[in-house]
Amino acid sequence: MKFEMEYFDVREIRFSEKTRFSDGLLSIDKNELIRQLSSDDRIAVIDIELVRPGENARITNVLDIIEPRIKTGVESYFPGMLRWPGPSGEGVTRVLRGATVFEIGAAQGFIGGLVDMDGNGAPLTPYSKTHNVCLLTAPGAGTSLVEYGLALKQAGCKASVYLAAATKGVTPDEAQIFDLDLGKQETSLPRVGYLFQLHSHGDSREPFVYGDNSRHYYPTILHPNEILDGAIVCGHYNLSVAIKNYTYSLLNHPVVAGLYKRHGKELCFGGVVITPEPTSMTDIKRTSMMAANLLKNVLHVDGVILTKEGGGHTDVDLMQNCDECEKLGIRTVLVDNEWLGPDGAGEMPLLAGSDNADAMVSVGNIDAVVDLLPMGRIVGGRAMHDFPGPLDGQLRMPLRFLATAISQIGSNHLTTEGR
Amino acid sequence: MLRIIHYVNQFFGQIGGEDKAGVPPMVIDGPVGPGLLIDRILKDRGRVVATVLCGDNYFSEEMEAASQALLDMIGARPCDLFIAGPAFNAGRYGIACGEMTRRVQDELGLPAVTGMFPENPGVDLYRKGIYIIETGNTAVGMPKAMPKMIDLGIRLFGREPIGGPEAEGYLPRGIKQNVLASKSAAERAVDLLLKKMKGVPFRTEILLPDLDVVSPAPAVADLKGATIALVTEGGLVPRENPDNIESARASRWAKYRVADLAAHGAEEFQSVHRGFDTVFVNEDPNRLLPVDVMEDLEREGVFKSLFPDFLVTTGVATTMDNARRIGREMARELALANVSGVLLTST
Amino acid sequence: MLEKEFERAGIPAVLVTALLPIARTIRANRITQGIGITSPLGDPRTSRAEEKALRRRIVLEALDALAREPADNKETKGRIGG
Numbered sequence A: 001m002k003f004e005m006e007y008f009d010v011r012e013i014r015f016s017e018k019t020r021f022s023d024g025l026l027s028i029d030k031n032e033l034i035r036q037l038s039s040d041d042r043i044a045v046i047d048i049e050l051v052r053p054g055e056n057a058r059i060t061n062v063l064d065i066i067e068p069r070i071k072t073g074v075e076s077y078f079p080g081m082l083r084w085p086g087p088s089g090e091g092v093t094r095v096l097r098g099a100t101v102f103e104i105g106a107a108q109g110f111i112g113g114l115v116d117m118d119g120n121g122a123p124l125t126p127y128s129k130t131h132n133v134c135l136l137t138a139p140g141a142g143t144s145l146v147e148y149g150l151a152l153k154q155a156g157c158k159a160s161v162y163l164a165a166a167t168k169g170v171t172p173d174e175a176q177i178f179d180l181d182l183g184k185q186e187t188s189l190p191r192v193g194y195l196f197q198l199h200s201h202g203d204s205r206e207p208f209v210y211g212d213n214s215r216h217y218y219p220t221i222l223h224p225n226e227i228l229d230g231a232i233v234c235g236h237y238n239l240s241v242a243i244k245n246y247t248y249s250l251l252n253h254p255v256v257a258g259l260y261k262r263h264g265k266e267l268c269f270g271g272v273v274i275t276p277e278p279t280s281m282t283d284i285k286r287t288s289m290m291a292a293n294l295l296k297n298v299l300h301v302d303g304v305i306l307t308k309e310g311g312g313h314t315d316v317d318l319m320q321n322c323d324e325c326e327k328l329g330i331r332t333v334l335v336d337n338e339w340l341g342p343d344g345a346g347e348m349p350l351l352a353g354s355d356n357a358d359a360m361v362s363v364g365n366i367d368a369v370v371d372l373l374p375m376g377r378i379v380g381g382r383a384m385h386d387f388p389g390p391l392d393g394q395l396r397m398p399l400r401f402l403a404t405a406i407s408q409i410g411s412n413h414l415t416t417e418g419r
Numbered sequence B: 001m002l003r004i005i006h007y008v009n010q011f012f013g014q015i016g017g018e019d020k021a022g023v024p025p026m027v028i029d030g031p032v033g034p035g036l037l038i039d040r041i042l043k044d045r046g047r048v049v050a051t052v053l054c055g056d057n058y059f060s061e062e063m064e065a066a067s068q069a070l071l072d073m074i075g076a077r078p079c080d081l082f083i084a085g086p087a088f089n090a091g092r093y094g095i096a097c098g099e100m101t102r103r104v105q106d107e108l109g110l111p112a113v114t115g116m117f118p119e120n121p122g123v124d125l126y127r128k129g130i131y132i133i134e135t136g137n138t139a140v141g142m143p144k145a146m147p148k149m150i151d152l153g154i155r156l157f158g159r160e161p162i163g164g165p166e167a168e169g170y171l172p173r174g175i176k177q178n179v180l181a182s183k184s185a186a187e188r189a190v191d192l193l194l195k196k197m198k199g200v201p202f203r204t205e206i207l208l209p210d211l212d213v214v215s216p217a218p219a220v221a222d223l224k225g226a227t228i229a230l231v232t233e234g235g236l237v238p239r240e241n242p243d244n245i246e247s248a249r250a251s252r253w254a255k256y257r258v259a260d261l262a263a264h265g266a267e268e269f270q271s272v273h274r275g276f277d278t279v280f281v282n283e284d285p286n287r288l289l290p291v292d293v294m295e296d297l298e299r300e301g302v303f304k305s306l307f308p309d310f311l312v313t314t315g316v317a318t319t320m321d322n323a324r325r326i327g328r329e330m331a332r333e334l335a336l337a338n339v340s341g342v343l344l345t346s347t
Numbered sequence C: 001m002l003e004k005e006f007e008r009a010g011i012p013a014v015l016v017t018a019l020l021p022i023a024r025t026i027r028a029n030r031i032t033q034g035i036g037i038t039s040p041l042g043d044p045r046t047s048r049a050e051e052k053a054l055r056r057r058i059v060l061e062a063l064d065a066l067a068r069e070p071a072d073n074k075e076t077k078g079r080i081g082g
Helices: A030-036 A119-124 A145-167 A224-228 A247-251 A254-262 A281-298 A314-327 B034-045 B056-061 B063-075 B091-108 B121-126 B139-157 B185-198 B258-267 B279-283 B291-300 B320-336 C002-008 C020-025 C048-066
Strands: A002-009 A012-015 A020-022 A025-028 A043-051 A057-066 A069-071 A091-097 A099-105 A113-116 A131-139 A174-179 A191-199 A220-222 A268-277 A303-307 A331-338 A360-365 A369-372 A377-379 A395-398 A414-418 B002-009 B026-029 B046-054 B081-084 B112-116 B131-134 B176-180 B227-232 B236-238 B254-257 B269-271 B305-312 B341-345 C013-017 C031-033
Touching: A002 A224, A012 A043, A012 A131, A020 A145, A025 A145, A030 A043, A030 A145, A043 A145, A043 A377, A057 A131, A057 A145, A057 A247, A069 A145, A091 A145, A099 A145, A113 A119, A119 A369, A131 A145, A174 A224, A191 A254, A191 A281, A191 A314, A191 B185, A220 A224, A224 A254, A224 A268, A254 A268, A254 A303, A254 B185, A268 A281, A268 A314, A281 A314, A303 A314, A303 B185, A314 A331, A314 C020, A331 B185, A360 B176, A360 B185, A414 B185, B002 B034, B002 B091, B002 B139, B034 B046, B034 B139, B046 B056, B046 B063, B056 B063, B056 B091, B063 B091, B081 B091, B081 B139, B091 B112, B091 B121, B091 B131, B112 B121, B112 B139, B121 B131, B131 B139, B227 B291, B236 B254, B236 B305, B254 B258, B258 B269, B258 B291, B258 B305, B269 B279, B291 B305, B291 C048, B305 B320, B320 C002, B341 C002, B341 C048, C002 C013, C013 C020, C013 C048, C020 C031, C031 C048
Parallel strands: A002 A091, A012 A025, A057 A377, A099 A131, A191 A268, A191 A303, A303 A331, A331 A360, A360 A414, B002 B046, B002 B081, B081 B112, B112 B131, B227 B305, B227 B341, B341 C013, C013 C031
Antiparallel strands: A002 A174, A020 A025, A043 A131, A057 A099, A057 A113, A069 A091, A220 A268, A369 A395, A414 B176, B026 B046, B236 B269, B254 B305
């Protein structure tokens, strides 16, 4: 499978009469963008605000973050979510690099994240360095939470495509080809795969794969290109931001991109298996057995990286997957966050364990607390579900509220060290 | 000029040996014994303004009174840094140094450091809350240990960032702190996997603890005569959540009437638990707490009686300390009511 | 963790949970397999009557675990759930 990514670097954003992109300046016709998103009465797009890198600003109630992208020819993206059958991972994709679309909404039952563009919270989140187009939304009258979530997802995806469409006819700053044949290659390099656990505990608590809920999937092989090119999007608005992956992280998946980068040099990338995280032991055992079998006997990998998505329950899935892989002779490395309490003195970093889990990477203590400075501008509201107190002043806040500070797929540099 | 108060026992305080181990707390102006070494190391950067002293036996027999008296002596004097010992492998002295370091740090808010041999019993008792510089097992290690203690103390006083145990020479405190690594977690994962596959030594970033085993309570001898209580970690509370049970990281628990739950079910009771999708439980709380079946079984005489209250907390990301405390408090309540056995449901 | 404190206090306690590995990790003494995380004592895909019968079986297993010494307390079989 082969596709080309064309990168258009965004250096400035502003509202303007007409949406266009030239010389790094993304001009946005706000009224037209709002019009594009207003055909769905399950959601009200109240306003759009622009927030720039380094600005003295705090963005709140962030439910998802998307990188603006479009597929040349079909002029759409996010197959299954928008009207395009896909598959992802072929053709040419145009990316507004350095820009994002923020899905913002405060609704009882949804858990939003927070992004500080300045101060000591800024280094903890990648989105303090991006130009952020913030969609401020509310549920339409009489709309259920699940329906609002679906409509919000649509709006975010549409806005992403709308903005990326402005690159039509423009020369990209950089282009990169993603070309990988998963057939068994003659190589002495270690063959490495990736087992990607997707949370799947119910509506509003799971991502979408080609538009369908992750809980409807059994372990499935995806070509790495499909993941890097929009096959999976975030849909888990009722999950704390630290234990889910925003769409932006999925589109720039660090494990998939990392294995790609080292393919043919230090290792041979053998492919990806995505697998759900079921809610019963019987199902967990079945999916882990099937996933390990795909890795061993279909993808023929000798080593695998495992990541999880979700809270403590999903340590069970992680350990079960680890055991099944090791049983078949596949060496494993597990990536997980730790639960160590605000002071880092907790005695139980994970809820489940295994003797086979001898090589683990920590993405940090999810319970740690950060002190954030007051910010001059607040976008997204002064209150946030599950966090007491107004959000405009100085804040002492659990790290788990900061967008992608904890990244269970390893986007971030955070880890823990003994003290 | 850093003002240091130093704690020593009767031996290092040059009062005497075991025969003087019963001397009560006292304060001496200026340095005594190892305090002279502190002054020599610090030169013009600081000095020991006072030495507080207590006999090892007196301290261990009257720990509360002795440490309070010493704390009062320290608190009454201007002080920038507290240094205790080092105690090397002396057990009673180690415990005194640990206790004083902890209390001075926590109650007087002063930077405080001590030093011990890793097998000193004071280490296990106090390592979690304080900095203990690792020393040799006898006073021969003094010239090596004291500069490290002073160096760490000066940096604590200056509120400088403190590195890891290996780099700084202190005994691990069982604390893990978030730090930024030079590579992303994804890159580190690939590095780690390649090492593991090549069979070269590698180091995991997460070590799993082996938790304590509790010996089983004796089985319920006669179920037909037993009172069974229902307890849940599923956050099932009356709709208005009158006791403010947290949706995660609980510190509280509550009890409600089984009869109310049986009579009103989902109309009155909902789960506030944030760790799972509560839709099914909120449709029918029996899916979390089997009140319907338990009432049937009580009627049928399978057991004698259902305890009239059910106990509830939220089991998601609860700290071990809170979980243990909540468990102990609930156990006390149930034991007082002569409950024979508990059926605990979790999600 | 609660069950351990009950047992420490001498009150036998059985933990009904969907995820046995967690119960084992925390070293619970008496464990009974529940159905699913989102519905430990029910199966929303079956009728209310079937569901209650299933719940009754799990509760009886749990009571049985209370009436036995843990050494001979076998893990019980789980069903598809949640």
